[in-house]
Amino acid sequence: xxxxxxxxxxxxxxxxxxxxxxxxxxxxxxxxxxxxxxxxxxxxxxxxxxxxxxxxxxxxxxxxxxxxxxxxxxxxxxxxxxxxxxxxxxxxxxxxxxxxxxxxxxxxxxxxxxxx
Amino acid sequence: xxxxxxxxxxxxxxxxxxxxxxxxxxxxxxxxxxxxxxxxxxxxxxxxxxxxxxxxxxxxxxxxxxxxxxxxxxxxxxxxxxxxxxxxxxxxxxxxxxxxxxxxxxxxxxxx
Numbered sequence: 605x606x607x608x609x610x611x612x613x614x615x616x617x618x619x620x621x622x623x624x625x626x627x628x629x630x631x632x633x634x635x636x637x638x639x640x641x642x643x644x645x646x647x648x649x650x651x652x653x654x655x656x657x658x659x660x661x662x663x664x665x666x667x668x669x670x671x672x673x674x675x676x677x678x679x680x681x682x683x684x685x686x687x688x689x690x691x692x693x694x695x696x697x698x699x700x701x702x703x704x705x706x707x708x709x710x711x712x713x714x715x716x717x718x719x720x
Numbered sequence: 721x722x723x724x725x726x727x728x729x730x731x732x733x734x735x736x737x738x739x740x741x742x743x744x745x746x747x748x749x750x751x752x753x754x755x756x757x758x759x760x761x762x763x764x765x766x767x768x769x770x771x772x773x774x775x776x777x778x779x780x781x782x783x784x785x786x787x788x789x790x791x792x793x794x795x796x797x798x799x800x801x802x803x804x805x806x807x808x809x810x811x812x813x814x815x816x817x818x819x820x821x822x823x824x825x826x827x828x829x830x831x832x
Contacts, residue, residue, distance in 0.1 A: 608762075638820060647724070647811055647823035648763070694762050707776075708753075708821065710762030 606631040606697050610711035617685055618719050625680040625714045627669075627695030637678040638696040638708070639669055648694060654678065665689070690718045722746070724824035726812050732830045733802060740798045741827045745814030752795050753821060754787055755811040756780065763811050769795060799829075807831045 607630045617623045629635060636655050640648035652663025659671040669680045678695060695711040725744040733739050745752050750771050755763035766785070768776045771792040781787075784803075789795040799806055809828050813821035 613760075640823075645825070645828075647726075647813075647825045650820050650822070653820050696762075707765060710764075712760065712762050 606635065606699060606707075606709050608695050608697050608709055608711035610695055610714050612714050613712070614715045614717065616717045616719055619687055620684050622683050623681065623685050623689075623716065625693050625695075625716065627678045627680065627711060629676050629678060629695070629697045631676075631697060631699065633699050636698045637669075637671060638698075639663065639667070639678075639680050640694045640696060640710075641665075642692045642694065642713070644691075651680070651693070685716070685718050687718050687720060689716060691716060724812055724814050724822055726810075726824035726827050728827055729825065730828045730830070732832065734832050735802055735804060737802055738798065738800045739802060739829065740796055741810055741812075741829075743795045743797070743812030743814075743824060745793070745795070745812070746816075746822055747793075749814035749816050749822070750792070751815045751817065751821075752789055753813040753815075754795070754797050755813065757809040757811055757826070758807075766797075766810075802829075802831050804831050 609628045638653045639651040642648045652661050654661045654671045662668045667682050692713045692715045694713045696708050698708045727742045752769045754766040757763045765778050767787050769789040784800045787797045809826045811826045813823045815821045
């Protein structure tokens with residue numbers, strides 16, 4: 605069975621400072637990895653995804669993530685955060701089979717609070 | 721692309737009542753998913769449709785829950801005899817085949 609661990613439930617950071625949100629996963633097969641962002645009272649918006657190829661993935665809003673197979677990690681980074689980045693971020697994993705249904709398992713989320 | 725639409729956005733009901741939520745996926749998406757999200761948690765998978773066929777259901781989906789997607793377009797999620805523990809955000813998502821899922825803004829259910 606696959607699982608996702610987001611160790612940090614809350615991350616405060618000053619505006620324009622860099623940030624890293626940590627994500628570790630567990631799976632017995634190859635995986636697809638995702639980061640989603642959720643603003644208050646809204647659904648989840650896809651930030652970026654890793655399916656295959658380059659381990660450094662760039663997403664929207666200046667975010668990027670690096671897939672590290674040996675450490676089973678997929679940490680999210682941004683070099684300079686903005687107030688508007690304040691939101692909850694979810695890491696998610698699905699099995700990397702082709703076609704068919706892919707169950708997506710989400711982490712418990714990390715609340716990013718950007719301090720002015 | 722008008723996005724995934726969910727209705728209503730908020731539902732308040734008394735314990736024991738039945739409720740029904742609607743989800744309209746992105747029009748060309750053949751896959752539709754329902755999730756439940758409680759406070760402080762990530763979304764938990766409930767069920768999945770490919771076109772009109774319900775192909776997988778979570779153990780979380782007790783016999784009080786039923787979901788349909790009659791014509792392979794919109795879907796409904798019904799909860800019968802609601803309980804306090806059903807209070808949550810119910811999220812719908814859709815995808816085109818194995819592509820990443822696009823989420824709606826959810827229906828927040830509050831049980832009095």
